[in-house]
Amino acid sequence: MQEITKLKDIVTQVRRDILRMVHANNSGHPGGSLGCAEFFTALYFNIMEHNTNFNMDGNNEDIFFLSNGHISPVFYSVLARSGYFDITELATFRKLNSRLQGHPTTHEGLEGVRMASGSLGQGLSNAIGAAISKKLNKDKGIVYSLHGDGELQEGQIWEALMYASANKIDNLISTIDYNKKQIDGALEDVLPIGNLKAKLEAFDWLVLEEKEGNNIESVIKILNEAKRLIRNNKPVAIILHTEMGNGVDFMMGTHKWHGSAPNDEQLENALSQNPITLGDY
Amino acid sequence: MELKDTRSGFGAGLTRLGQINPNVVALCADLTGSLKMDQFQKENPERFFQVGIAEANMIGIAAGLTIGGKIPFTGTFANFSTSRVYDQIRQSVAYSGKNVKICASHAGITLGEDGATHQVLEDIGMMKMLPHMVVINPCDYNQTKAATLAIADYNGPVYLRFGRPKVPNFTPENQKFEIGKAVHLKTGTDVTIVATGHLVWEALEASKELTKNNINAEIINIHTIKPLDEESILKSINKTKCIVTAEEHMLNGGLGDSIAQLLSRNIPTPLEMVGVNDTFGESGTPRGLMEKYGLTSSDIIKAVNKVIIRK
Numbered sequence: 001m002q003e004i005t006k007l008k009d010i011v012t013q014v015r016r017d018i019l020r021m022v023h024a025n026n027s028g029h030p031g032g033s034l035g036c037a038e039f040f041t042a043l044y045f046n047i048m049e050h051n052t053n054f055n056m057d058g059n060n061e062d063i064f065f066l067s068n069g070h071i072s073p074v075f076y077s078v079l080a081r082s083g084y085f086d087i088t089e090l091a092t093f094r095k096l097n098s099r100l101q102g103h104p105t106t107h108e109g110l111e112g113v114r115m116a117s118g119s120l121g122q123g124l125s126n127a128i129g130a131a132i133s134k135k136l137n138k139d140k141g142i143v144y145s146l147h148g149d150g151e152l153q154e155g156q157i158w159e160a161l162m163y164a165s166a167n168k169i170d171n172l173i174s175t176i177d178y179n180k181k182q183i184d185g186a187l188e189d190v191l192p193i194g195n196l197k198a199k200l201e202a203f204d205w206l207v208l209e210e211k212e213g214n215n216i217e218s219v220i221k222i223l224n225e226a227k228r229l230i231r232n233n234k235p236v237a238i239i240l241h242t243e244m245g246n247g248v249d250f251m252m253g254t255h256k257w258h259g260s261a262p263n264d265e266q267l268e269n270a271l272s273q274n275p276i277t278l279g280d281y
Numbered sequence: 282m283e284l285k286d287t288r289s290g291f292g293a294g295l296t297r298l299g300q301i302n303p304n305v306v307a308l309c310a311d312l313t314g315s316l317k318m319d320q321f322q323k324e325n326p327e328r329f330f331q332v333g334i335a336e337a338n339m340i341g342i343a344a345g346l347t348i349g350g351k352i353p354f355t356g357t358f359a360n361f362s363t364s365r366v367y368d369q370i371r372q373s374v375a376y377s378g379k380n381v382k383i384c385a386s387h388a389g390i391t392l393g394e395d396g397a398t399h400q401v402l403e404d405i406g407m408m409k410m411l412p413h414m415v416v417i418n419p420c421d422y423n424q425t426k427a428a429t430l431a432i433a434d435y436n437g438p439v440y441l442r443f444g445r446p447k448v449p450n451f452t453p454e455n456q457k458f459e460i461g462k463a464v465h466l467k468t469g470t471d472v473t474i475v476a477t478g479h480l481v482w483e484a485l486e487a488s489k490e491l492t493k494n495n496i497n498a499e500i501i502n503i504h505t506i507k508p509l510d511e512e513s514i515l516k517s518i519n520k521t522k523c524i525v526t527a528e529e530h531m532l533n534g535g536l537g538d539s540i541a542q543l544l545s546r547n548i549p550t551p552l553e554m555v556g557v558n559d560t561f562g563e564s565g566t567p568r569g570l571m572e573k574y575g576l577t578s579s580d581i582i583k584a585v586n587k588v589i590i591r592k
Contacts, residue, residue, distance in 0.1 A: 057349050065345075106377045114348055116377045119368050125338045126373055129345020129353075132330070136306070137349050156369070159338035167330075 007045055007216050009277035010081060011037045015247045016280060017077035017090055019270050022261040025094040028102070031257035032148065033074035035179050035214070035242040040078040042219040043144060047227070052083035054111035062141045063130060065115055067123020068148035068177065069103040070259070076100050080281070084112035087281040121154025123147060124174060128164050131172045142230060145174045150182030153191050158203070164235040165204035172235045173226045178213070179244040181255035196239055205237045213242035248273055285422035285450040287443035287479075288386040292317025293422075294429025295354060299325045302352065302433055308343055309356045310336045316356035316386050340366045343381045344373035352433055353381050359388035359442055360401035367407060374438045375411040382432050388418075388442045389529035390557065390574055391479060391567035400562035406534020408440040409507045415439040415460060416507040418528075420481035422450040424504060427458035435460055442478065444529075446567040449482050463510035469499035472585050473517040473524040477503045477536045480527040480555070486578035491585060498585065506536050511543050518550050523592050525584045527555040529576055551591035553584035
C-alpha cells in the first residue's frame with residue numbers, strides 16, 4: 001500500500017511537470033499526456049525491468065516505444081523522474097537547442113528514446129522489429145508500445161497488427177490509449193473505429209481491456225496480466241480507457257486540450273488541483 | 282561482353298553477407314524472386330522476413346530491428362522503396378539515424394513493360410534530400426555486388442539503387458567498393474562525362490565514337506551520388522573545362538542536379554545533362570524506352586558536341 005501511495009505521488013508530480021512544460025512554451029499536448037500519467041508511471045516505476053543508464057540496444061531489458069509522439073511531455077517527465085536524465089532539463093522542452101523536442105527523437109541523443117515518433121502510425125512496426133531482434137538475440141526482455149486511438153486510423157497500424165499475429169510476435173505488449181478523442185473532436189465524429197476489441201481479436205491478438213486506465217492500481221494489474229500472457233504465440237494488446245486531461249477538472253470531458261496550453265491563470269488553477277509531491281523541476 | 286542484371290549482383294552480395302555477417306537480416310515485401318533474395322532466404326530462413334505487400338510496415342520493422350544490433354536490408358522495387366514509404370524512411374530511419382539498408386530494384390525507366398506506375402525516376406532526388414542518407418547507384422553486376430557488401434560495413438542509413446535488365450558486366454570482379462569515391466574509367470582532355478548506373482556503359486560507348494571524331498573524353502563513374510566525390514569532379518573539369526552528366530533519372534533532383542550545384546558554387550562550367558526531362562515513362566522494351574527518352578550513347582554524344590562549343 002505504501003508503494004501505491006508513492007506511485008500516486010509520482011503521478012501527481014508528473015501532472016505538474018506536464019502542465020508546467022506546456023505552459024512555459026504556450027505549446028504542446030497536455031490532454032493525452034495527462035490521460036497517460038498513470039500508465040507511464042506504472043510502466044517505468046513498477047512494470048518494466050529497465051536500465052536508466054541508457055543503451056540504445058537495450059539488451060536483456062524491457063524497452064518501450066511511444067508511437068503517439070505528441071504526448072512527449074508525459075514521456076519526458078517520467079524518463080527524467082525515473083533517472084534517465086536530470087529533471088532540470090524538463091525546463092528546456094520545445095525550446096531552441098533542447099534535447100526535448102516537440103516530438104521525441106533519437107537525433108539529440110536523449111536517454112530513454114529509441115525512435116523518433118510524431119508522424120503517426122509507425123511505432124507498432126518499430127516495436128515489432130525490436131521484438132524480433134530480441135527473439136534473434138535470445139533476449140528475455142519484453143517490448144512495450146503505446147498508441148493513440150485516433151492513431152489507429154493510420155493504415156500502417158493494421159499492416160503491423162496483421163504481421164505481428166501471423167508471425168507470432170509474442171514478446172510484445174501494445175497498449176491503446178482509448179480516450180475516444182482526437183484533435184478535431186470525438187473519435188466517433190471524426191472517423192469511428194467501431195468495435196476495437198473485436199477488430200483486434202479479428203487480427204488474432206490477445207486483447208485485454210481496462211476501464212479504469214486512470215487508476216494506477218488497475219493499470220498495474222492489467223499490465224501484470226498482460227505479462228502473464230506473453231510467449232504464448234500471440235501478441236498482446238491492452239485497450240486502456242483513459243480520460244483526456246485527467247487530474248485537471250476543466251481539462252476533462254473535452255478534446256479542447258489535446259494540443260493547447262493553459263494560460264497563467266489556468267495553470268495556477270490546474271496546479272492547485274495537483275499539489276507538489278516530489279518537488280518541481 | 283557478358284550481360285548480367287544488377288539485381289542479381291545485389292542477390293549475390295546479400296547471399297555472401299548471409300554467410301559472413303550474422304547480424305545481417307533481410308526483409309522483402311512480396312518480391313523475393315524479383316530482388317534475387319531467394320538464396321539468402323533459403324540459407325538463412327530465421328534471418329529472412331517476408332512482410333507481404335506492406336512496405337510501410339517493412340521499413341518500420343527494419344528500423345526496429347536495428348535496436349539489438351541487426352543490420353536490416355529491405356528489398357522491393359525502387360518506387361515502393363521510396364515514394365510509397367518516404368515518411369516512414371524519413372522518421373523511422375533517417376531522422377532516427379538507424380542502420381537500415383534500403384535496397385531498391387527495378388529503378389528507372391528500364392523496368393520496361395510495366396510502365397510508369399513502376400518506373401520511378403525521382404528516387405535519387407527524394408533520397409538525397411534526406412539528411413545523412415547515403416545514395417548509391419552502381420553500374421553493373423560486379424559493382425552492385427561489391428556495393429552490397431560494402432554498405433553492411435558502413436554504419437548508417439543507405440539507399441542502394443539497381444535495375445532489372447541484363448546489361449554489360451564490365452567492372453572487375455571482387456572489386457573494392459569505396460562509398461563516396463568516384464571511379465575513373467578513362468582519362469581524357471576535351472570533356473568530362475560523369476555517369477551513374479546503367480548510363481555508365483552508355484558513356485563508355487559514347488567515348489569510343491567520340492574518339493573517332495578526335496574528341497578525347499574523360500569518363501567518371503559516380504556510383505555514390507551522396508556523398509558526392511566533389512574533388513574528383515572538380516579536378517577533372519579543371520582539365521577539360523566542360524562536363525556532361527548522364528543518368529537514368531529525372532534531371533530535376535538527380536546526379537546532374539547535384540553536379541550543377543557543385544559547379545556553380547565552385548567553378549561555373551558549361552554543363553549538359555542527359556536524363557529524363559519532367560515526364561513520366563511508359564510501357565516498352567528497356568532499349569526502346571532508353572531511345573525514346575534520350576538515355577543512350579548517341580544522346581551523350583549529342584550533349585558532348587553541344588557542351589564543347591560552349592567552352
